[in-house]
Amino acid sequence: MKRLFLLPLLLGAVAVQAEPAAVLRDAALHAEPYIDADTITALKPGDQVEALERRGGWFRVRLADGTEGWARLTALRLGKPGESGNSGVGATLNLLTTGRSGASGVTAATGIRGLDKAKAIQQATDEQAVEAMETHAASADEARAYAEEVPLESRELDYLPEHEEAPESPSDSDASATESNPIFGGDW
Amino acid sequence: MGLRRAVAGTWFFALALSANTVNAAGLSFGGLFGGADGEGRTIDIGRIVSSAREAFGEVNEEKERAVGREAAAVLLGAAPLVDDPALQRYVNRVGRWVALHTERPDLPWRFGVLDSDNVNAFAAPGGYIFITRGLLARLHSEAELAGVLAHECVHVLERDHLHAVQKTARVDLAAAVIGSTVENSERQVLDRVASGFQEIYARGLDKEDEFQADRKGIVIATRAGYNPFGLAATLQTLASMNPEDSALALMFQTHPGPGQRLGRLDRDFTAFDPYAGQPEVDGRFLAATASIRQAAERK
Numbered sequence: 001m002k003r004l005f006l007l008p009l010l011l012g013a014v015a016v017q018a019e020p021a022a023v024l025r026d027a028a029l030h031a032e033p034y035i036d037a038d039t040i041t042a043l044k045p046g047d048q049v050e051a052l053e054r055r056g057g058w059f060r061v062r063l064a065d066g067t068e069g070w071a072r073l074t075a076l077r078l079g080k081p082g083e084s085g086n087s088g089v090g091a092t093l094n095l096l097t098t099g100r101s102g103a104s105g106v107t108a109a110t111g112i113r114g115l116d117k118a119k120a121i122q123q124a125t126d127e128q129a130v131e132a133m134e135t136h137a138a139s140a141d142e143a144r145a146y147a148e149e150v151p152l153e154s155r156e157l158d159y160l161p162e163h164e165e166a167p168e169s170p171s172d173s174d175a176s177a178t179e180s181n182p183i184f185g186g187d188w
Numbered sequence: 189m190g191l192r193r194a195v196a197g198t199w200f201f202a203l204a205l206s207a208n209t210v211n212a213a214g215l216s217f218g219g220l221f222g223g224a225d226g227e228g229r230t231i232d233i234g235r236i237v238s239s240a241r242e243a244f245g246e247v248n249e250e251k252e253r254a255v256g257r258e259a260a261a262v263l264l265g266a267a268p269l270v271d272d273p274a275l276q277r278y279v280n281r282v283g284r285w286v287a288l289h290t291e292r293p294d295l296p297w298r299f300g301v302l303d304s305d306n307v308n309a310f311a312a313p314g315g316y317i318f319i320t321r322g323l324l325a326r327l328h329s330e331a332e333l334a335g336v337l338a339h340e341c342v343h344v345l346e347r348d349h350l351h352a353v354q355k356t357a358r359v360d361l362a363a364a365v366i367g368s369t370v371e372n373s374e375r376q377v378l379d380r381v382a383s384g385f386q387e388i389y390a391r392g393l394d395k396e397d398e399f400q401a402d403r404k405g406i407v408i409a410t411r412a413g414y415n416p417f418g419l420a421a422t423l424q425t426l427a428s429m430n431p432e433d434s435a436l437a438l439m440f441q442t443h444p445g446p447g448q449r450l451g452r453l454d455r456d457f458t459a460f461d462p463y464a465g466q467p468e469v470d471g472r473f474l475a476a477t478a479s480i481r482q483a484a485e486r487k
Contacts, residue, residue: 024447025454035458056464057417057457073420074454077447079428125382129264130257133298133316136276140293143284150469152413154289159407160459 019078021061023047027075029067033058040069051078247350249314253296256314258378259349259385260298263318267304270321270480275301278476282330283317283337289411290341299337301480307426308439309336310389311343313350322435324477325484326425330469334412335419339405348397352388392442399444399452406453406460415468416460423450 023043030037033055041063043049049061049071058070138146247255269276276299283299295315302310305322312318317340319333327333343349392398402419410416427446429436443449474481 025451033464035461054421056415057420057461058464072454072457073417073424074450074457076424077427077450078424124265125258125261126264126268127257127261129269130260130316132269133260133276133300136273136280136300137296137298138277138280138284140284140288143281143288146281147285147413149472150413150467152285152467152469154413155411155463157407157411157463159404160456163455 019051021049021051021076021078024077029069033070253314256312256316258381259312260316262382262385267302270301270303286334286337286412287341289408305435307435309340311340321480325480330473331414331418332422334409334414338408339401342401342404348393395444410463415466416463420453
């Protein structure tokens with residue numbers, strides 16, 4: 001396990017082992033884990049930082065020059081830059097934004113491993129296993145009681161309205177590749 | 189009606205496209221076009237199109253469930269349930285609580301942990317939700333699990349798989365779905381549904397459906413009282429894995445990249461920040477999933 005979780009800390013606070021991380025998009029380094037907290041500096045895509053602690057939607061990070069602050073979880077990618085074997089940072093970023101690792105990633109568009117193609121083609125279905133699921137089912141009351149143990153509190157929240165502007169394009173130069181899949185257009 | 193005509197036209201186009209796609213990819217799915225040409229018989233275009241039109245009607249809940257059972261049987265045929273009743277029960281309790289905060293709280297929601305190293309999660313029509321052991325072992329808290337399950341719940345709420353059936357030129361499958369009722373559950377019809385779902389799970393849903401499931405899933409997990417960022421944290425875990433890892437192959441083939449999904453969620457970040465103090469619930473999650481994590485570490 002790369003991330004070490006210490007048992008119940010503060011609500012919503014999760015300790016991680018100091019871990020390298022890369023900045024995925026333009027973002028601000030905040031003094032506190034709040035949107036309206038002071039901005040310490042700007043983070044640029046590709047910046048390497050160290051992730052020290054997560055709290056809610058924020059990571060406390062340390063920059064190369066030692067500066068510490070809070071960055072949005074959604075602006076970071078955890079992991080070493082070279083972790084993806086032969087691909088390096090560029091290819092990794094490419095994969096992150098396109099979901100493919102290069103030409104080889106595109107070929108086996110319907111190939112499945114594990115829950116894999118070979119098995120799927122056998123058309124083996126397991127009706128009895130579907131029946132067996134019934135024995136593990138939880139009733140609504142049971143679920144409520146289990147939530148109460150935490151306790152988890154229900155709250156009213158509407159779905160968010162649609163954004164009017166188009167989504168921000170990915171930060172790397174290969175953005176166009178995400179929009180057209182030669183085999184299954186738009187299916188990724 | 190203009191719309192109806194346009195829709196029928198789409199079907200013709202999609203049929204042709206689909207045939208080319210399959211040839212170009214060099215794939216051979218037994219029964220891809222189901223019973224219609226399975227025996228080498230001539231396809232009755234008129235009959236297919238009229239079935240296809242019918243297939244645009246709303247599928248009622250009973251049919252949805254019957255189709256979902258068959259889709260679930262496909263997944264369970266590919267990977268059995270983890271033989272750990274306590275673990276299955278845990279995921280059902282969490283999942284049912286999450287599902288109670290959707291617009292279809294009264295569906296007979298069923299959750300299952302599939303015994304596979306693959307990192308993935310699946311939904312089937314009517315309220316069947318699956319997560320693989322490989323993904324569950326990589327999560328860190330119940331809030332992350334709730335985020336994943338909520339994402340899958342959205343596919344059920346939106347009937348994304350049924351719409352995929354209607355969109356992807358599966359005329360035979362669409363007809364089978366229409367024909368599938370509890371009383372009329374002949375093996376032949378269900379086999380066609382099953383083969384269709386094998387294809388849909390291998391191919392994946394529309395990428396916008398996935399973004400939508402992320403976006404709504406976060407709301408559902410937040411309604412259920414969890415820290416809203418569980419799903420985003422899960423996407424980060426995926427992003428930090430070696431992308432060449434074969435356990436990720438299907439997930440990456442059938443979903444937008446995790447970085448791209450995080451990017452979409454980033455736009456909504458401020459909306460969820462006020463709920464960032466909601467609990468992660470890691471204690472009982474780690475206890476409930478200890479056995480599969482230990483097994484993963486031994487490997």
